[in-house]
Amino acid sequence: MTFSARPTVTLIEGDGIGPEIAAATLEVIAAAGGTIDWDRQLAGQTAADKVGDPLPAATVASLTAHQVALKGPLGTPIGAGFRSVNVALRQQFDLYANVRPVRTIAGVPSRYTGVDIVLVRENTEDLYAGVEHYVDPRRTAAESIAIITRYGSERIIVYAFEYARRHGRKKVTLVHKANILKLSNGLFLDTGREIAKRYPDITFDDMIVDATAMKLVVAPERFDVIVTMNLFGDILSDLTAGLVGGLGVAPAANLGAAPEGGGAGCALFEAVHGTAPDIVGKGIANPTGLMLSAAMLLDHVGQGAAAARMRAAIDVALADATTRTRDLGGQADTRGYTDAVIRAIGKA
Numbered sequence: 001m002t003f004s005a006r007p008t009v010t011l012i013e014g015d016g017i018g019p020e021i022a023a024a025t026l027e028v029i030a031a032a033g034g035t036i037d038w039d040r041q042l043a044g045q046t047a048a049d050k051v052g053d054p055l056p057a058a059t060v061a062s063l064t065a066h067q068v069a070l071k072g073p074l075g076t077p078i079g080a081g082f083r084s085v086n087v088a089l090r091q092q093f094d095l096y097a098n099v100r101p102v103r104t105i106a107g108v109p110s111r112y113t114g115v116d117i118v119l120v121r122e123n124t125e126d127l128y129a130g131v132e133h134y135v136d137p138r139r140t141a142a143e144s145i146a147i148i149t150r151y152g153s154e155r156i157i158v159y160a161f162e163y164a165r166r167h168g169r170k171k172v173t174l175v176h177k178a179n180i181l182k183l184s185n186g187l188f189l190d191t192g193r194e195i196a197k198r199y200p201d202i203t204f205d206d207m208i209v210d211a212t213a214m215k216l217v218v219a220p221e222r223f224d225v226i227v228t229m230n231l232f233g234d235i236l237s238d239l240t241a242g243l244v245g246g247l248g249v250a251p252a253a254n255l256g257a258a259p260e261g262g263g264a265g266c267a268l269f270e271a272v273h274g275t276a277p278d279i280v281g282k283g284i285a286n287p288t289g290l291m292l293s294a295a296m297l298l299d300h301v302g303q304g305a306a307a308a309r310m311r312a313a314i315d316v317a318l319a320d321a322t323t324r325t326r327d328l329g330g331q332a333d334t335r336g337y338t339d340a341v342i343r344a345i346g347k348a
């Protein structure tokens with residue numbers, strides 16, 4: 001899909017620190033030369049409070065129309081009838097691919113150097129397909145069913161290989177537990193081995209999930225692109241974020257299937273941390289996760305030069321303790337950090 005030079009994108013600022021980090025992110029996008037018209041919509045707790053619905057029809061309509069969104073963190077209203085808005089969006093727009101790139105950033109406290117990993121997680125199947133029930137009327141036992149289909153496996157693994165090719169990456173590692181879960185995980189692994197034959201330019205290997213967890217901690221630099229199922233991806237993607245300084249600097253993209261008849265499918269870009277209720281309104285939130293998600297969004301809509309300017313400037317601001325935010329051991333607040341990123345764009 002090609003986007004216009006000035007696409008309209010749905011903006012969901014989100015709850016808690018969402019509006020603070022969204023404001024900072026929009027300033028930086030504009031400074032980097034990103035040209036986007038924002039269609040502001042509500043979701044989460046803010047939407048429940050204002051219009052009585054955590055996922056209003058107007059928000060869904062905006063996403064349907066524009067097919068691209070930037071989203072801050074959402075609190076799920078507590079109470080009967082409210083399901084997670086993040087899960088609802090994933091289901092509604094069939095956002096099957098969750099993409100979480102992490103890389104070592106100079107200055108951001110971490111035990112590692114040289115980490116540069118993209119984790120591609122299947123987002124709709126597995127133990128999270130929502131098939132669970134009590135086994136007996138007295139509710140003394142329950143079961144959750146992991147659903148793995150060839151269709152779901154194929155599309156996420158093809159996505160991972162295509163991503164690798166597009167981004168000049170050399171290796172795809174498929175993570176599984178097929179030694180024990182021989183049918184479900186075996187299907188995922190077999191599908192991966194078949195698909196890998198179509199990509200002779202990319203090295204393919206597979207690894208059992210427990211060994212992967214250890215290797216990621218011992219030698220993370222051996223990994224390039226990882227593709228895995230929903231549950232393992234959920235856990236390992238937080239692990240990989242931890243290798244480079246935590247969720248505050250971790251971006252994410254959720255990508256949907258192309259609709260019948262063509263088109264690119266919906267794409268939703270979001271920071272992976274939560275609403276940080278303990279620091280709301282204090283002006284100290286770190287907007288890096290959302291800024292880096294916005295850079296992925298700019299790439300997606302064909303504004304790669306602006307995305308590169310953003311990433312380079314974020315690196316400059318994070319490298320200096322006086323301009324880094326406090327959660328990363330720095331001294332700056334949200335305003336000071338944002339100004340430093342904008343200054344760095346100006347100097348580039």
Ligand SMILES: NC(=O)c1ccc[n+]([C@@H]2O[C@H](COP(=O)([O-])OP(=O)(O)OC[C@H]3O[C@@H](n4cnc5c(N)ncnc54)[C@H](O)[C@@H]3O)[C@@H](O)[C@H]2O)c1
Nearest residue numbers: 073074075076248272273274275276277278279285286327
């Ligand atoms: N993607 C999402 O929408 C998402 C993800 C996780 C949690 N949540 C929601 O967020 C709420 C709070 O969850 P939680 O407290 O478990 O996790 P959290 O990520 O909101 O906060 C954990 C800790 O990290 C800090 N933190 C998080 N993001 C930060 C940032 N950008 N800058 C500086 N510090 C930051 C917080 O201050 C807090 O001390 C819950 O309602 C939860 O459901 C939403």
